Each structure stands twice: as C-alpha cells, then as structure tokens.
Amino acid sequence: MIQFPVMKKNATIGITAPSSGVPEDLHDILKSAIGRMEQKGYSFKIGETAWTDDKARSASAEKRAVELKEMLADETVDMIIPPWGGELLIEMLEHMNFNNMPAKWMMGYSDTSTLLLAITLNTGIATAHGTNLIDLRGEESDATTAMWEIVLSTEKGEAVTQHSSKCYQKEWDFENPTPHIFNLSEETHWQTVSGQSVRAEGRLLGGCIDTIRHLIGTPYGNVQKFREKYIPDEPVIWYLENCEMSTTDLRRSLVQMKLAGWFKNVSAIMFGRSPANMPVENYMAEDVYKALSEELDVPIAYDIDCGHMPPQITFINGAYAKVIVKNGHGTVLQRFS
Structure with a gap:
C-alpha cells in the first residue's frame, strides 16, 4: 500500500541540495524564495548544502546523504524541497537508507526526480514531481504551479484534480522574471x-x-x-x-x-x-x-x-x-x- 504524507498548515520546510546547490552569486534568489514563502506562513530549516556548489554538485555524496537523512529524521521538519535539480544526484543514493524512512513530502523536478522515484520504488512513500523552490519566489504563482499546495494538502483517501495550463514558457529569461517568475507566452x-x-x-x-x-x-x-x-x-x-x-x-x-x-x-x-x-x-x-x-x-x-x-x-x-x-x-x- 502506498503511503501518502500530508502537508500541514504553516509547515516547516527543509531545504537541502541532494544534487546541485546554489552558487554564491545566486544566493539572493534562494533568499527571495525563502522570504516569499515565509510571508505565506512557512518556516524553514536550511542545510549547508543549499548554499554551496562546486564541480556540478553541492557537496560530496556522503555529505548530501547525511544532511538529507538528518532532515528526514528531524521531527520538526515536515517536508523537504531542494532549491532545484542538477546533474549528479545518483552519486548519493548508495549512502541513503531506504529502510524505515519517515513519510514526508519531498518535491522537485529535473535531477531531483531521480531521488523521488527511488524513494517511491523502494519505500512505497509517495513523492511529488513539481515545482522547484527557487520558482516560488514570485509575488504570485500561476494557476498551474499554485496547485502544489492543494495537491500536497490532500488527505489520504481523497482526490484532487488538476487541469492543463493555458500558456507555457518557451524559453527562460532570468533577467526579466514576471510577477509569477515564468514568461508564459x-x-x-x-x-x-x-x-x-x-x-x-x-x-x-x-x-x-x-x-x-x-x-x-x-x-x-x-x-x-x-x-x-x-x-x-x-x-x-x-x-x-x-x-x-x-x-x-x-x-x-x-x-x-x-x-x-x-x-x-x-x-x-x-x-x-x-x-x-x-x-x-x-x-x-x-x-x-x-x-x-x-x-x-x-x-x-x-x-x-x-x-x-x-x-x-x-x-x-x-x-x-x-x-x-x-x-x-x-x-x-x-x-x-
């Protein structure tokens, strides 16, 4: 049977980087995302790996795994959202323990999906393929992205419906983000x-x-x-x-x-x-x-x-x-x- 975590109101979100971290010249956008989410009532526990990035990874495979395991074990952390994906998450899987893993929501996409799929396949715990934390730094979210909160708040036994977007972003324009970050053209x-x-x-x-x-x-x-x-x-x-x-x-x-x-x-x-x-x-x-x-x-x-x-x-x-x-x-x- 699949285990479905439930996101509680004003959840504490753990930020750790199992793939790439945020380099120093982009720290402001991570801080912006954290600040925007705090305005909505969320609180954070931020790992060291979120702030470091070198040689296509946030830290050594062992350090990434240790930090993630600590956040999973920390009862004050309700869910985990990495800043974004990357390239080399697969390195840290052998250092994880998939036995008796606590059922907490983990969300992201790109290389983060490597970890998400591995967790679900090995534990039966549901995981969320959705927006990255960095992309929640806007004044608002478009209707499609905003559904992540409703989806992760869905109770076991209940259902949630989502619809295709009206418009999508063809190319990233990091210098000119819209109020909802994406240029949906x-x-x-x-x-x-x-x-x-x-x-x-x-x-x-x-x-x-x-x-x-x-x-x-x-x-x-x-x-x-x-x-x-x-x-x-x-x-x-x-x-x-x-x-x-x-x-x-x-x-x-x-x-x-x-x-x-x-x-x-x-x-x-x-x-x-x-x-x-x-x-x-x-x-x-x-x-x-x-x-x-x-x-x-x-x-x-x-x-x-x-x-x-x-x-x-x-x-x-x-x-x-x-x-x-x-x-x-x-x-x-x-x-x-």
Whole structure:
C-alpha cells in the first residue's frame, strides 16, 4: 500500500541540495524564495548544502546523504524541497537508507526526480514531481504551479484534480522574471499520437528521463519489485520529460526502459514539453512517440505540463490517476489511496 504524507498548515520546510546547490552569486534568489514563502506562513530549516556548489554538485555524496537523512529524521521538519535539480544526484543514493524512512513530502523536478522515484520504488512513500523552490519566489504563482499546495494538502483517501495550463514558457529569461517568475507566452496544447482523445487510469510513476534511466539495473530502480509489493496487478501511467537528449538518445533510453520491464502493464505514457528533442537527420520526437505507442499498444500524450518548459502539474508518484486528454486540453485526477 502506498503511503501518502500530508502537508500541514504553516509547515516547516527543509531545504537541502541532494544534487546541485546554489552558487554564491545566486544566493539572493534562494533568499527571495525563502522570504516569499515565509510571508505565506512557512518556516524553514536550511542545510549547508543549499548554499554551496562546486564541480556540478553541492557537496560530496556522503555529505548530501547525511544532511538529507538528518532532515528526514528531524521531527520538526515536515517536508523537504531542494532549491532545484542538477546533474549528479545518483552519486548519493548508495549512502541513503531506504529502510524505515519517515513519510514526508519531498518535491522537485529535473535531477531531483531521480531521488523521488527511488524513494517511491523502494519505500512505497509517495513523492511529488513539481515545482522547484527557487520558482516560488514570485509575488504570485500561476494557476498551474499554485496547485502544489492543494495537491500536497490532500488527505489520504481523497482526490484532487488538476487541469492543463493555458500558456507555457518557451524559453527562460532570468533577467526579466514576471510577477509569477515564468514568461508564459505560448498557448498550451496537449497532443496525442493518435490524434484522438485519450483516457487512461493507473498508478503514476515518472520523472526526468535523462536521469531516472540510470536507475535501471540498480537496487534503486526495481520497478517490478515495487509493483509486486505495493501495487500488485495495477496498471501504471508513466510521465516523462526530456531535458537535454536528442531524439535518438531518447529512443535508446525508452527501448532500454522497455527491455528492463519498466513498461509492463502500462496503460498510457505522457511526455512533457521539451527544450531538447533535437532531431537526428529527420528523426523527430513524434517518430519516437509513435514507435513506442505501436510497440506497447498504449496511448501516448505529449507536450503536457511537465518538466523544463513550465508551468507544470504536480504529479504524485504512487497516486492512482485518471487522465483525460481531449481537444488539446488535459485533466489529471489523482486519488491518494
């Protein structure tokens, strides 16, 4: 059975950096995010790793793991949100103890999703693929991003519904943030391989495919064991987003996931908008999606609100979801049971 944490009012948030920390010249934006959240009633416990970054990591793998474990064990810390993702989170997994891990919400995306998926697969504790802490520094949040609080406050046995955004951000403009940080300039349009509407149900699993693919073959990426222990006989809906890969690298990664059994009993796959998906010759992302849909005989939706072209829906690893994609719009109902 999946364990669902509950975010209490005026929660204390632990900030630790299991991947990249915030370099000194960007400390102001982390301070800004903390200040904005404190205005909303949150309090913080901030680890040393949040403020340091060198050689593509916040600290040594051991230090990152120790700090995270301390925050998990600290009863005054209610939930954990890293500043952002990074590159080398996978280094610290072998230093974690997934046995008897306290059930606390952990939220983020990009490389943070490596840790989120590993936690859910190894403990049955739900984790939240959603906004980074840094992106909560605005005067307000757009309607899609703002749903993270409602989603994480959902009680066990209850359900929460989210809808596709109206507009998304095509490119980052760090010098000119809007009151809600993102420059939402492009009209959102969820698409499907078939061109027809899609309806699917199943347990959600996913993250940034660039990084979670490296869990395959390790003790931290045993999807089959997770299925047998926590969601026997239930279908899975995968949500995936590509940060930096070409279309051929994406294809290789998806085939590896298929051969590793990650797509057994899958009811649908959803792909986030991507700043990458660089074509190789005339091999396009749509070709990748079409081939996978035909091989698995499952519906595939793409250009959904997930990943490095925000905003994004808060997807809960382990939640039972009902997804509808129709006429360019998407609806995601997640039940915490």
